[in-house]
Amino acid sequence: MTGTTATISGLAASTTHTYTVTARDAANNESAKSASVTATTQAGSGGGTPVAANGQLRVCGTKLCNKNGKQIQLRGMSTHGLQWYRQCVTNGSLTALATDWKADVVRLSTYVQEGGYETNPRAFTDLAHTLIEQVSAQGMYVIVDWHMLTPGDPNYNLARARTFFTEIAQRHAARPNILYEIANEPSGVSWSTIKGYAEQIIPVIRAQDPDGIVLVGTRAWSSLGVSEGASETEVTGNPVNASNIMYTFHFYAASHGTEYLDTLSRAADRIPMFVTEFGTQNYAGEDANDFTMSQRYLDLMASKKISWVNWNFSDDNRSGAVFKTGTCAAGGPWTGTAPLKEAGVWIRDRIRTADDF
Numbered sequence: 001m002t003g004t005t006a007t008i009s010g011l012a013a014s015t016t017h018t019y020t021v022t023a024r025d026a027a028n029n030e031s032a033k034s035a036s037v038t039a040t041t042q043a044g045s046g047g048g049t050p051v052a053a054n055g056q057l058r059v060c061g062t063k064l065c066n067k068n069g070k071q072i073q074l075r076g077m078s079t080h081g082l083q084w085y086r087q088c089v090t091n092g093s094l095t096a097l098a099t100d101w102k103a104d105v106v107r108l109s110t111y112v113q114e115g116g117y118e119t120n121p122r123a124f125t126d127l128a129h130t131l132i133e134q135v136s137a138q139g140m141y142v143i144v145d146w147h148m149l150t151p152g153d154p155n156y157n158l159a160r161a162r163t164f165f166t167e168i169a170q171r172h173a174a175r176p177n178i179l180y181e182i183a184n185e186p187s188g189v190s191w192s193t194i195k196g197y198a199e200q201i202i203p204v205i206r207a208q209d210p211d212g213i214v215l216v217g218t219r220a221w222s223s224l225g226v227s228e229g230a231s232e233t234e235v236t237g238n239p240v241n242a243s244n245i246m247y248t249f250h251f252y253a254a255s256h257g258t259e260y261l262d263t264l265s266r267a268a269d270r271i272p273m274f275v276t277e278f279g280t281q282n283y284a285g286e287d288a289n290d291f292t293m294s295q296r297y298l299d300l301m302a303s304k305k306i307s308w309v310n311w312n313f314s315d316d317n318r319s320g321a322v323f324k325t326g327t328c329a330a331g332g333p334w335t336g337t338a339p340l341k342e343a344g345v346w347i348r349d350r351i352r353t354a355d356d357f
Contacts, residue, residue, distance in 0.1 A: 049139020076105035080314035096334035152187030169208035183217035285320030
């Protein structure tokens with residue numbers, strides 16, 4: 001105790017304590033007791049991190065729920081392709097994402113083609129392990145993104161996916177913070193083809209990690225089929241034969257307007273949805289930001305507790321990369337708004353909004 005201030009540690013959250021105070025002078029004479037003072041500690045924050053607060057997640061009905069069965073929404077960032085922008089994902093940048101941005105979740109994008117996993121499976125699997133550990137150390141959730149894109153048929157990489165997810169799930173099954181995204185953006189194939197792929201990969205993961213949530217990509221670049229002239233009804237009417245799964249939806253606000261927004265809204269009332277990728281720009285992640293349409297999506301997702309991840313946590317020259325070009329090569333700075341492009345400032349502000357855990 002110093003002067004009139006005392007700090008008492010080790011008290012439980014949401015508990016009430018009553019104190020009286022005495023004082024001693026230099027001759028060790030003790031004063032009479034003060035009047036009693038009552039204080040109540042604040043509600044607990046679950047240890048201060050999203051994972052400490054929420055633990056092992058599960059799907060409950062059409063929602064994402066925490067260890068206590070409470071419906072929650074996660075918000076965070078996706079990396080760019082790790083074969084190109086590994087230098088943007090460091091202990092420093094992840095610390096900033098956790099503490100300055102106050103993100104809940106990080107999506108680690110392991111591209112399969114385009115110089116990714118297929119060129120060196122061992123190296124890219126090891127990189128995934130390393131980054132899973134680094135994100136986990138920050139108390140955030142991890143989406144392990146199997147970033148298949150071209151070819152658009154996920155079965156083209158079926159054998160590779162089996163190998164990758166077997167090892168990832170085996171190594172990290174004990175962690176409560178892992179979600180498995182098994183097909184980034186299927187395209188040019190039917191929903192039944194994607195469903196068949198999912199029903200082969202999900203058991204591979206379940207054999208190692210029976211509790212982890214699996215995220216299933218949808219037709220037409222995970223647009224629930226809209227970008228190929230279909231709709232969500234092909235999924236809601238023929239869901240994947242598995243439990244504890246969610247379906248993914250991707251949008252880019254300057255390209256994907258009300259038709260896409262309404263599709264997501266309808267689907268979320270029928271099946272569990274997770275927006276694992278979106279941007280405030282066009283579908284290429286570049287050119288002008290449409291913050292008005294983006295906010296319409298964010299408002300919808302907040303109202304229906306649809307979790308989301310923004311693309312992307314890099315310093316790529318396109319407008320969709322949150323950092324100004326050169327930030328990653330310079331090793332930061334990572335905090336505040338100075339190193340951020342316009343889209344980065346906008347999305348950081350929305351991730352920082354208080355969670356409802």
